[in-house]
Amino acid sequence: MNTHKKSDILSYILIVIGAIMASFSVALILLPNDAIDYGTAGVAIIISKQTGLPLAPCVFGVFIPFIIAGYIVLGRSFTIKATMGSIAYTLGIRFFEGIPFELNTEHFLAVAFGGAILGAGLSLILRYGGCIDGSEILANIVVKRLSDKTGRNYSMTPVLLAFNxxxxxxxFITIDATAALLSLLVYVVATAVIDHFTDHFEAIKQVTIITQEPDKIIVDIKNKLNKTCTIMDSRGAIAGENSTLICYISYFELPIMKDIISEHTGSFSTVSTIDEILR
Known part of the structure; x- marks a missing residue:
């Protein structure tokens, strides 16, 4: 088994572990303490509470359209990981709902603890190329469409904030103010943990590639990501003349970029977070 396949298997395992952590937090800590998850999982919880339908089918049902959209925009590899994470999350919700468990502490502390576990689980999922929240896919699609039309790069943050x-x-309207405030605390704690481990996944990413064969990489970036690059001539102390490519993408496009780079040996690349691009 080659290194690439081992890496893929490890990423699938960690995505499943992250999904189980997230479902544990939601089913056994957040919901019993009158808080809900955010994003599309939050939408599913609201639907379940208002209709009396089981939560697990609601979660998966709400996420299905976003999986399909993710396949169209982000490709097969992302869709496989997103589907695997969603199934693990849904089955985890179903399993943990049947376990008698009570966290005997104040709601505030329980929700903060649950939000931290949720954030840690989502960090694993995001870090290894998966997703169990359709709002992130929606934000990526909106940003990608805007970028394609205007030629500019946008952060996903405004879309995510508006959705949540x-x-x-x-x-607040359908349940009560306490649930809304506790759920907001979940969002703050979970996103703080996610930002710590994923380096602001909602921000723009700058990929810098140093290579002696830039043309093929540029073609792949254009075909697979519909992105362009800034090209600069550079010189290495040992390698000599080469080219430096700079490309701006979203966090969810990083796995595709990594695949492109891995197909072209002899290149060196770095990824950094860009908070804002001025024009």
């Missing part, structure tokens, strides 16, 4: 604001307003 709608979720919390809905919780």
């Amino acid at each position: 604001a709608l979720v919390y307003v809905t919780v």
